[in-house]
Amino acid sequence: MRILKDQNIIKALCCPICKAPMTVKVSTGASLVCGGKKTHCYDFASSGYVNLSSPVQSGGGDSKQAVKARTEFLELGYYQPxxxxxxxxxxxxxxxxxxxxxxxxxxxxxxxxLAEKGFSVFGADLSKFAIDAAAKRFSRKELYNGLFAASSVFELPLSDGSVDCVTNVFAPCAEDEFSRVLKKDGILAVAYAGERHLFGLKDAIYKTAHVNTERADLPERLIKIDECRVTYSIELCSNEHIMSLFAMTPYYWRTSVSDGEKLKTLNTLVTEVDIIISVYQKQ
Ligand SMILES: C[S@@+](CC[C@H](N)C(=O)[O-])C[C@H]1O[C@@H](n2cnc3c(N)ncnc32)[C@H](O)[C@@H]1O
Incomplete structure (x- = not known):
């Protein structure tokens, strides 16, 4: 069992129930224990993640299958840029x-x-399958400057003004909650699909493919200080890679069986990657 020692993370943690600060307790296993009157206790799973979702926000998020498909696709390196x-x-x-x-x-x-670049990383996701996979990825890479917790982005188990940077990649953007946990001058980087993102994939599935519309939950009160667009083309050279990409997108759930079948006969696919990263600052 890997014991959490990163003080940047430990100092920021607060109990999802009573909001008291937390400490790490090591006895037979390891747990996070809060300093409140009721001493709430959260055990680490064997992979190293901890469930810090509040009773109201618990459950949901990506399925085991979606997490597996995303892991398989991302491992291939297409999104490294x-x-x-x-x-x-x-x-x-x-x-x-x-x-x-x-x-x-x-x-x-x-x-x-980001942990490899030297940040202390607290990863939050509603899906226990995702968090479990993230903790295992961290262990495999022998990283120690991180903690993964099952938690909603709308209710982070972190104290006010304790965070230097929030990243939010293809996930719901909770501006008020991010603003609460950020320090003054702290930043939020939101990555989301540009108009042409995965157009080639959509073109292979649908009779008429449409460009993406701008997402509706971008921050409105934090100040935008930078923005950049990452665009390039990728060529997937096996049906396995194409199916992994498809299964990690929202199209997988929205596409009819007959449209989805069209991909099963494809062995190559060229598609655009078009991702916008907007950076905001808390002032
Ligand atoms: C499209 S995936 C992106 C995952 C990751 N950021 C990436 O790009 O590889 C969206 C993630 O958001 C998570 N999610 C959805 N709603 C959430 C919420 N309210 N709080 C925390 N995570 C949530 C899902 O479980 C899923 O893992």
Whole structure:
């Protein structure tokens, strides 16, 4: 069992029930224990994640199958330029490499990349399958500067003004909650699909493919300080890769069986990656 020692993370944690600060307790296993009157206790799972979702927000998030498909696809490296640009923006705009929250971290692809750059990373996701996979990815990479918790991005188990940087990649954007946990001058980097993102994939599925519309939950009160667009083309050279990409997108759930079948006969697919990363600051 890996014991959490990163003080940037430990100092920021607060109990999802009573909001009291937390400490790490090691006896037969390891747990997080709060300093409130009722001493709420949260055990680490064997993979190293901890469930810090409030009773109201518990459950939900991505399925086991979606997490597996995302892991398989991201492992192939097609989105590495996105991870590199995200890390570059976080490094450029964060005052220090302190605590970074990856809100809606999924199976931890970007979280690991950012931890490797030296941030202390707290990954939060509603899906226990995703969080479990993220904790295992961290262990495999022998990283120690991170903690993954089952938690909603709308109710983070972190104290006010404790975070230097929040990243939010293809996940719900909770502006008020991110603003609450950020320090003054702390930054939020939101990555989301541009108009042409995965157009080639949609074109292979649908009779008429439409460009993406701008997402509706972008921050309105935090101040935008930077924005960049990561665009390039990828060529998937096996049906397995195509099916993994399809299964990790929302189209998988929205597409009729007959349209989905069209992909099963494809062995190559060229598609655009078009991702916008907007950076906001709390002032
Ligand atoms: C499209 S995936 C992106 C995952 C990861 N950021 C990535 O790009 O690889 C969206 C993630 O948001 C999570 N999610 C959805 N609603 C959430 C919520 N309210 N709080 C926390 N996570 C949430 C899902 O479980 C899923 O892992």
């Amino acid at each position: 996105v991870a590199e640009k995200l890390a570059e923006l976080c490094e450029r705009h964060s005052k220090e490499k302190g605590l970074l929250v990856d809100a809606g971290c999924g199976e931890g692809y970007y979280s690991c990349f």
